[in-house]
Amino acid sequence: MGRATGTAAPNTPSGMFRGLGLVATTALVVGNMIGSGIYVIPSSLAETAGPLGMVAWAINAAGYLCLTAVFADLGGAYPVSGGLQAFARRAFGDLVGLEVGFLYWLCAVIGNAAFLTAFVGYLAVLWPAAGDPWTAFAVSQALLWALTLTNAIGVRAGGAVQVVTVICKLAPLVILSVALWPMASLDNLEPFAPKGWGSLLPAVSLVSWLFVGMESVTVPAEEIVGAGRTIRKSVYIGFLMTSAVYLLVLGSLSLAVPAELLAKSASPLADVAAHHFGPTAATLVTVGALVSVAGILNGWVLVTSRMAHATARDGLGPRALARLHPRFGTPTRALVLTAVLSGALVGLYFSGSMLEIYNFIALLSTATALVAIGAACAAQLVLMRREPDRFTPQQRRRGRWTASVGLAVVALMIAGSGATIVALTAGCLLLPLPYYLVALRRRADAPAP
Template sequence: MHVTGTVTPPAPQRTPDRHTRRFGLPVATALVMGNIIGGGIFLLPASVAPFGTVSLLAFGVLTVGAIALALVFGRLAARDPRTGGPYVYAREAFGDFAGFLAAWAYWITTWVSNAALAVAAVGYLDVLIPVDGHRWTACLAALVLQWLPALSNLAGTRYVGAVQLVSTVLKLAPLLLVAVGGLFFFDADNLGPFDASGGGAIGAVSASAALLLFSYLGVESAAVSAGEVRDPRRTVGRATVIGTAGAALVYLLGTLSVFGTVAHDRLVGSTAPFSDAVNAMFGGSWGGWAVALAALVSMTGCLNGWTLLSAQTPYAAARDGLFPAAFARKRRGVPTVGVGVTVVLASLLTVYNYASGSGRVFEVLVLVTTFTATVPYLLATAAQMFHLVSGRRDRVNGARLARDSVVASVAAAFSLWLVAGAGYQAVYQGVLFLFAGVLVYAVLAGRRGRVRSPAGSPADGGPPFAVERPGV
């Protein structure tokens, strides 16, 4: 057993509750797919079109890296299937401080991203119901889009799972319509040049990959919620790989179909590529409305899943004394304080965004999350490499060790690529957010030391310090 300086309390006994239900493989897979596939997919084909069809090669390379990361999370969850995902893995391998950094960075990523998702969803809602022309009406709509998923979370894990499963099915239906149906309307003349940028294939792959890198954020979803998953040692790994592979298939086929149904010169300037694809396939002008509805469902489901994740990591950290104790409170299987604090912070950020009349501050914060999301990924991958190198692993044969080492190396390269793709400004400002977390950690660590000192101080005959083993 790994030795740490704090006690990991035993998991509380679960009381049967009709509002609480552990996730099986379908819901866990839907959580992964639903959190990976947000609203960005509806703009991706137009975003990478200027680079030409070489961007499809970039998709393939990224998919290999994302699946390697998914496999790493599966192996780590089999080793330690507790709620918290990257936080748990980093803390178990490297101690409290690394665990706190993983939790802190992930928490920042989730609530800022939730605000961004809600604001972006208003743009799609405006196609169905005109709201974006009035600042405060749009703000109210964004707040409603955040609070509805929060309420489903507060109702219990049973409702979270149901909403996630239904929204994933509803979002996949129109995406698969374009992804699969578009192949029957495919015209190679629409593809345009292989390297439209003219800067060389390798440069085009790297440039388009920078836009696509963050399409796979969310592969950790099942691992973060492992404590709410049935048979997590087996289910988390399967759900993570299946969900990531499924999302990759939808991404790749969807982009290929749009490339083949919309002329390249038109796609480069498109603001609604999936709408243009539907109109090209079936005629008429109803594609914009249909895709807007699909995007709205997709982003609402994504908000539902990310709201749960935003509370799970602080919950795990709070149980270990690395976050305020209030975050460890659970009701109906959901960390209610974590959900409440997250939605309030995201709401305040949303209101500030609309009140300022400019999205610049908001865009900078969103850019920072592209870096903070990579911190727990890198720490989790490093934890897997640590276990492999140090020999702290279950009985494995040489072939399995070699395979796990290769997978971990690919996942590490993918995580580093994510950091590089975030850009200098995001890394610089993201580090400032991490340093702010260091101050929070200092305060919390000091309070924990003050609580423990009376019982373990030399003055009362106790030892100067005590190292305890979890589970002993």
């Protein structure tokens, strides 16, 4: 299996294999956006803003459409591994490239630990023994390392898992949403803004993290067949598919279930399924949640390791992380490092004493990703002016607006996360500086070739 994975596509100059086609990259976009959030957010959104939350969804969809255009244009113009890090480095130099690569990698490492804990949380519904901290830890580690091994034996293996899990995760969401439409009533939209229109901004911030992940497809660019063209198509297709699923789920729940009842549910989709269609439906929704979380974890394991590899390959990280497996062409050392760190964070979570601290840090991961996304928007503005031949005239005209709106959207979402998260995100920007100064000094002291 490993040999077939490695030889099925031609080598790139970097030694990686192009094993991801349009279907796999689209699945990567959809799978890295749709995870555990859609199974929880409807309840939080109903509690925060009531039916007004649908307006928050529309605002996020419009804002992320602009960001989708940014990454489609950048991914098409610069189809190199690293994505956001590569764009920022080309526009602003090594320091900004290092900061963006580190922040996005940090976001993904923390996020992977959160996905693991969400998985065992859902599993405990079907298997109560999974609620035991030691059992939960063992299960989470087994899932993490199984997906790490899958991605280590070849990019096509990871892509195949992503395609299967996306199909399996979308099916219960769509079926449940369609089944709820006969129960829809406009009366459930009253009052439309029970907490007032001032609740719209918190609702926008709450929904925003449902859309993070669309940009991740640019990270493994050198492993994508027809990289530039495929990235452009998959970003748009994946974003539109995800937005349609979100609208279908949130719309059906808002119309079929009163907001005050939805707000009281810790697992709204499973509870609604159980109430209207019985325990079997609730079980199917829970299984869908497990597949959904496993799928998003698989996608982010792939992306996290590729970001670490690309940053190291560009001379901005430890050289060991830039090495590829001689047979499979995958960054196995970067995969192992990120798995170890994510697994360790899961250990802190299940220890209990670190629960509140870890939950707070998990919120920080979204803000760090948004900073990296904002840097990519700024990079497009610079690169369109500096290297106009990389972009079509239409892209240059549109890009000025989409990148500017994207920056505004990112700033709005970060501001909505609160002063403490903003301050901690700024603190994270300081973490790579010692390494940068050491690496820069070594580079300056190195003899000229």
